Amino acid sequence: MTLQSLLSEVDMLQPEAIQWRRYMHQHPELSFHETFTSQYIEQLLLSFGNLVVSRPTATSVMAKLIGSTPGKILAIRADIDALPIQENTSLTFSSTNDGVMHACGHDGHTAIVLGVAKIFAKHFANHELAGEIRFIFQHAEELPPGGADEMIAAGVMDGVDCVIGAHLQSPVAVGKVGVVSGAMLASPDTFHITINGKGGHAAQPHTTVDSIAIGAQIVTNLQHIVARATNPIEPLVVSVTQFIAGHAHNVIPGSVKMTGTVRAMDPALREEVPRQMEQIIKGLTLAHGAEYEFEYSYGYRPLINDANVSKIVADTIVELFGEDNLFTIKPSMAADDFSAYLNCAPGTYFNIGAGNVKDGIVYPHHHPQFDIDERSLAIGMKVFIASTFKLLELE
Secondary structure: OOHHHHHHHHHHHHHHHHHHHHHHHHOOOEOOOOHHHHHHHHHHHHHHOOOEEEOOOOOOEEEEEEOOEEEEEEEEEEEOOEEOOOOOOOOOOOOOOOOOEOOOOHHHHHHHHHHHHHHHHHHOOHHHOEEEEEEEEEOOOOOOOOOHHHHHHOOOOOOOOEEEEEEEEEEEEOOOEEEOOEEEEOEEEEEEEEEEOEOEEOOOHHHOEOHHHHHHHHHHHHHHHHHOOOOOOOOEEEEEEEEEOOOOOOEEOOEEEEEEEEEEOOHHHHHHHHHHHHHHHHHHHHHOOOEEEEEEEOOOOOEEEOHHHHHHHHHHHHHHHOHHHEEEOOOEOOOOOOHHHHOOOOEEEEEEEEEEOOOOEOOOOOOOOOOOOOHHHHHHHHHHHHHHHHHOOOO
């Protein structure tokens, strides 16, 4: 069985992959609650034959295609969860679960990897394959702490030499496929700050310790971390997104609560920011006679693609679709817990264009009218299959 014959089979499988995607789109489930979705995926994988299917966690699935001779182990990951969004499309297969929608393309990701698994399972019986392919269908990408770390703790990455994954992108025209070497996505950390001052009448501010005034200074001074304490060429975001205080126009409140996010791509910088934040908060509250509480929660790791694997996938895209259809991904301060897998083995996370202006497929991710051009499913399957040939040295 040659690579070219497998690629031609993708076109025959495309209608079935579309059916899988639409069925999952009709039956979306939220993070950590993917009971029906994982059962559906498990049943399909078992029907393909030649796969060792397991359930690493209650709502995830993994399938292994194990060769009879030693070789490299490649992992391919798809995320399976949906979002708490009320769908507002006219699709004939729109969500039947009120308030839940596949608004980020995970139904498409899953259909793509299911298609890859079916083709490889059909044409690579155990005696034909050296090494191993692991197909990981991960729960809870959308909700920190995410499902990736649970999957890794369950052993899905044990012995893996390389890992690849992809994300459908509605802002990118169908037919285009993107790769980037190095930093691609940021770490999405969260902080909570409470300023405890002394409340009182707004007409007598001298009798109070004004938590709002102190809090406002903290919001402003936190930006000095980005603007003055960090190298300007290093990506960093420090955003206060909630500022909660007070109940009346003539009362200075005794406390202020603030919440926000920190986004960084450099792991060392990420570790330094909380120390800098607390130094500012402590200094300002001490100067004005207030007290503070500071909590900092680490989210997903920065997503940093391996240079060698990224080049292999990029070269594959050019061979399949031509240089004009390869683009370099612009790094984003968004996040994805695929980064956890990259912490275990070298790999890359690439983007598959899924937009179509002519057909009105233009809405961004996490939008109630989000959709994908389903031709992207075949494109994704071909990139995964051809990249697997290169990464496992099957040719």
